[in-house]
Amino acid sequence: MKLSSGMCPGLDENLLRSLRAADIRTVEDLVSSDIEDLAQKCSVSYKALFAIRRVLLAQNTAFPVSGADLYEELLSSTAILSTGNPSLDKLLDSGLYTGEITELTGGPGSGKSQVCFGVAVHIAYQLKQSVIYIDTTGGLTANRLLQMLQTETNNTDEQMEALQRIHTFRLFDVGALLDCLYGLGGGGLHKVCVGGGSVKALIVDSVSAVIAPLLGGKQNEGMSLMIQVAAALKTMAKDFSVAVLVTNHVTRSSSGEVQPGLGVSWSHVPRTRILLERVESGASGRRSATLIKSSRQACLIKEDFDLQWWSRAEGERGGETSGKRKLDETDT
Amino acid sequence: MSESGTQLFARLEARRCLKDVEPRLFADDGGPDRGEVVEVYGPEGTGKTELLYHLLCRCVLPEAAGGLEVDVVFVDTDYSLDMFRLASVLDSRLNAGGSAGSDDAVLRLCLSRLLVVRCSSSSQLLLTLHFLETTLSSRPRAALLLIDSISAFYWSDRSEGGASVAKQEEKLSRCSELLGRLLRDYRITIFATCHPIRRGSNGPPSSSEADRSHLCRAWQRLVTHRLVCSRQEAQHNPANGDEGSGEQRNWQVFTVHCSSWTGTKGSRVSSFRVTDGGVEFIWTPRPPPDLSAVL
Numbered sequence: 154m155k156l157s158s159g160m161c162p163g164l165d166e167n168l169l170r171s172l173r174a175a176d177i178r179t180v181e182d183l184v185s186s187d188i189e190d191l192a193q194k195c196s197v198s199y200k201a202l203f204a205i206r207r208v209l210l211a212q213n214t215a216f217p218v219s220g221a222d223l224y225e226e227l228l229s230s231t232a233i234l235s236t237g238n239p240s241l242d243k244l245l246d247s248g249l250y251t252g253e254i255t256e257l258t259g260g261p262g263s264g265k266s267q268v269c270f271g272v273a274v275h276i277a278y279q280l281k282q283s284v285i286y287i288d289t290t291g292g293l294t295a296n297r298l299l300q301m302l303q304t305e306t307n308n309t310d311e312q313m314e315a316l317q318r319i320h321t322f323r324l325f326d327v328g329a330l331l332d333c334l335y336g337l338g339g340g341g342l343h344k345v346c347v348g349g350g351s352v353k354a355l356i357v358d359s360v361s362a363v364i365a366p367l368l369g370g371k372q373n374e375g376m377s378l379m380i381q382v383a384a385a386l387k388t389m390a391k392d393f394s395v396a397v398l399v400t401n402h403v404t405r406s407s408s409g410e411v412q413p414g415l416g417v418s419w420s421h422v423p424r425t426r427i428l429l430e431r432v433e434s435g436a437s438g439r440r441s442a443t444l445i446k447s448s449r450q451a452c453l454i455k456e457d458f459d460l461q462w463w464s465r466a467e468g469e470r471g472g473e474t475s476g477k478r479k480l481d482e483t484d485t
Numbered sequence: 486m487s488e489s490g491t492q493l494f495a496r497l498e499a500r501r502c503l504k505d506v507e508p509r510l511f512a513d514d515g516g517p518d519r520g521e522v523v524e525v526y527g528p529e530g531t532g533k534t535e536l537l538y539h540l541l542c543r544c545v546l547p548e549a550a551g552g553l554e555v556d557v558v559f560v561d562t563d564y565s566l567d568m569f570r571l572a573s574v575l576d577s578r579l580n581a582g583g584s585a586g587s588d589d590a591v592l593r594l595c596l597s598r599l600l601v602v603r604c605s606s607s608s609q610l611l612l613t614l615h616f617l618e619t620t621l622s623s624r625p626r627a628a629l630l631l632i633d634s635i636s637a638f639y640w641s642d643r644s645e646g647g648a649s650v651a652k653q654e655e656k657l658s659r660c661s662e663l664l665g666r667l668l669r670d671y672r673i674t675i676f677a678t679c680h681p682i683r684r685g686s687n688g689p690p691s692s693s694e695a696d697r698s699h700l701c702r703a704w705q706r707l708v709t710h711r712l713v714c715s716r717q718e719a720q721h722n723p724a725n726g727d728e729g730s731g732e733q734r735n736w737q738v739f740t741v742h743c744s745s746w747t748g749t750k751g752s753r754v755s756s757f758r759v760t761d762g763g764v765e766f767i768w769t770p771r772p773p774p775d776l777s778a779v780l
Binding site: 381 | 528529530531534545559563565567568569570571572586593594596597598599600601602603605608609612613615616617620628634640641643644652656659663680681682683737749
């Protein structure tokens, strides 16, 4: 971070010039250098320089927090959001935790987007909280959300209210994604909450669609952007107490087994990872979910669930909806 | 630079030596002494975080429950500290310690020995380490500095540094120099996790090229012990009777290969699994002393 005048009291143009002459240009340079030495070189009082150093440090460092205080804060601000599907909730240890990133990974047609729609609808309608949905694949349609809502309630007012709680952003490159996340982080979150209900969930479908094209080759730029996206998502999750759900594609490892995409450097980012796969036998809506990374449940647990759960009708509309479902599945 | 009497005293007074923090991990009597650095290296899913929580608990628990009662400073660069998991491991250790049920007050006392700092860039890490100097001098009981992870800013630094490797490594080098000075002046011990940047082979950890550190020289010079973590295939454990209905559980076994460069040069392989109560070491027969030390 470059030193500039007015950054703190006592740091005026003259001092800046003498510091630059002594090869001190950034805040880090100033903080790392020997103050006594520097005071002599720039003919400034030791006390003044020491005070400036102290102010700069206080402005720019992260403050230590006691573990007990942090724990208290988390106890009061963390919430668990049910996904609406009991089998998934079992895997996730009751649901999506705020302050954490959960990842859904799977091949094409494995139902990641459908699960995201279902979660968004459940949170907006049942839990009455706002959801931000960032769509990078173009797979989100208001019709589909409405369809799912129509099986929950026949009241059009309630449907509209729930739809209003789902705020969508459609972007197709990583720059736009970063801008959107920074904008939300820098106060956009409050503007987005309208009609009560704070934002409790952020869904990015899919994060690999914008990052995967940048990886490979010389690797520098792409990896750095990926880490920036990771940092932005984590900051959003922690600072605003939001549950972040992202989707990722899969690749095959050298030994032939299926593994989540985006490589080793992304694998530390989500706290929990679930792999979705089609079930060979059974109805077309059946999927199996395997927990491949979790800090709460130690073993690899597998659960079968029904993609049609979020749109389950009371019985009579079952036939119609399954027909429409087949059409949408081939899109994802 | 002048310091007050209390600061001088705080600096010179010996901090607790952590040689015995986890003897099962290190070679005979080879635990980290004051002023030494342990790097915990391994890909995702190999139990590094659980190992850190295990060490944390060992440090902050009261002596009655098997702890060392020292203060710990945790530098979180990954935003990955899970306080709930930490609290649940502390809770189960306190309960297992035989004390008449752990009450909230004891848990909070243990957690208050932990200081958490979150950094979001390598510049902030550098400035924060400078700031931590005052924290260390005002806390004579602080004996352990945990950094999770030291490699978090590798890609951002690389891209900011452009084509020059020296520029790319500059920030981490400065942090390492500062850490070296903190180690010398305050005689603390440092444990730092490091994530690899490419998928390594699953062969024996002592030989694979991929486990070589990719961080700057200044950091590599500081490291005196290296724990390389890996995951073994899930093993079948026959029903233990305490499972009740005889259901089999697949335990994921994690191995740690420790190499040390100071004092007793040596290596040690240990394995553990993760239960609700934290890390549980699996007893393996001690190998005969390795005379041709593996480095």
